[in-house]
């Protein structure tokens with residue numbers, strides 16, 4: 202697909218895309234790196250729209266010409282839209298969950314109506330073992346692979362991949378990179394990425410965007426020498442220190458005796474498979490942990506047992522904040538002392554409250570805000586918005602913000618009350634480069650100063666936090682036992 206932008210600008214209430222002069226040749230694959238701002242949220246609908254069609258909610262000036270072609274996207278936004286559709290079907294039409302159209306197989310098949318192609322994509326994207334699972338049961342990495350399979354089943358001349366590696370474990374990232382390389386020989390690809398290492402070597406050109414403006418285009422070789430990364434590192438460090446100062450000004454933390462959490466012989470199994478067994482894990486004051494393992498091994502499930510929203514938390518031997526689970530404590534007593542960021546929570550946060558109220562809701566452990574906040578809570582939340590450079594969105598509805606802005610608010614919501622346990626399950630998903638650096642620096646400072654105990658999940662080595670030296674790693678066991686948990690420590694960390 203040939204695409205040409207001239208003196209072009211498109212704006213939503215939140216972001217402007219500005220491109221003076223950019224020509225994409227139909228044979229070329231591009232990677233777009235955005236230092237800040239979700240350019241995919243504007244660019245993707247523009248590329249997908251028909252020749253003369255205007256994109257709703259965008260005010261456009263300048264010229265965009267495109268040759269006729271089919272454009273298909275894979276993005277966190279499209280994943281969110283699919284989830285909404287699936288949930289709406291479940292809510293409104295009382296369709297039994299066993300109906301094939303919500304199974305992994307059905308969701309791919311409905312795009313192509315071709316059994317052979319569906320089977321091939323299931324194999325190529327390592328989804329065969331999940332073909333009968335329902336979309337809402339999939340782990341983060343599994344859902345990402347399903348979204349790509351659906352896009353490929355649909356067939357495209359140009360495939361727009363917005364953050365395609367987010368949520369994938371190391372092995373799946375490697376195999377996806379190889380897969381995309383092969384795909385790029387038969388299909389034009391445009392990837393929007395927020396991590397330097399996600400730009401594949403085979404990409405032809407890189408476009409660098411800053412604040413939604415195309416700053417420069419360059420070859421992959423020139424990109425590797427570009428100084429932009431060093432500049433951003435300095436900026437994010439400064440913002441993180443402001444956040445830390447804010448946290449220290451309003452310092453608060455509940456104190457509990459050790460252990461804060463303990464699970465003995467932990468097990469989660471469904472009728473058709475066992476996820477993990479024999480998990481023995483104890484978290485004490487002052488400890489920060491990273492939970493590791495491949496997609497689908499049960500990391501989010503285990504964290505869900507701590508947070509109290511997994512149905513099997515009652516069938517397990519769990520002590521949390523000095524009480525045994527199932528002895529009369531309420532879920533709210535537990536949640537009061539936990540801050541949580543995860544893809545599942547992000548998907549659940551489907552309410553229309555304002556950006557400011559999202560942060561305030563962290564004090565009340567609610568999705569949305571149903572209690573009158575105190576003046577102090579509003580003040581602290583405003584200060585957070587200010588540091589995040591989001592004060593102008595204080596009254597904007599959460600759902601009108603783009604995915605990355607929503608994610609920043611949800612991280613602030615988790616941190617704001619300085620919980621005893623801060624659960625960060627792939628917290629950076631959807632964040633741009635600057636947002637990720639900012640939050641990573643902040644989390645490291647929180648860990649270092651022991652404002653909270655961190656429980657952290659990320660598939661990227663570059664996300665490691667120096668203050669986390671304890672690991673629970675899931676490794677495959679016998680099929681009937683599922684994954685097994687191995688506890689380990691960095692050199693220099695004492696196992697207490």
Ligand SMILES: Nc1ncnc2c1ncn2[C@@H]1O[C@H](COP(=O)(O)OP(=O)(O)OP(=O)(O)O)[C@@H](O)[C@H]1O
Pocket residue numbers: 334338339340341342343368370471476494495496497498499500501502503
């Ligand atoms: N109700 C259910 N029935 C059957 N399997 C389920 C159900 N709910 C979740 N699963 C499966 O449990 C496994 C563990 O999911 P979980 O989200 O904990 O994985 P994860 O380690 O966090 O993965 P990722 O790295 O992709 O985020 C997945 O294979 C998922 O498909």
